[in-house]
Amino acid sequence: MEFSLQEQAFIELNKLLKLLNIAESGGYANQMIINGEVYLNNKIETRKRCKLKPGDTVSISNTEITIYIKH
Template sequence: MRDIIITHQPVELYKILKFEGMARSGGEAKMFIEQGEVLVNGAVETRKRKKIIAGDQIQLFDDCARIVLDEA
């Protein structure tokens, strides 16, 4: 599992998938979410704009990440 550092929260789920390279584009990220391919904290998440905060865990296929807030 890798850490994704964010500087502010919340961040929309599809944006994290897009900007962290888990999906090639925002459209692909939204498609994965709609199809039920994304897990947030172990549960299927189908809301594209789900607000993600520090401590959340995201999984897309075999790519797992934990969200960490950079408070510096």
């Protein structure tokens, strides 16, 4: 799966999970991150508001999301 930043420079990790309906709510997204269920570039990420930039890859369960800029 891919996510385009379009006009923004970054997106926060918890907002991405909610926006893509991976998490039912922002609170649930935060809990998934705190519990160590989310990986950023193959490392566990526990910062809820971590800024994702082009080239980053987020993995959770069987889902992998690559961040890019749409030109």
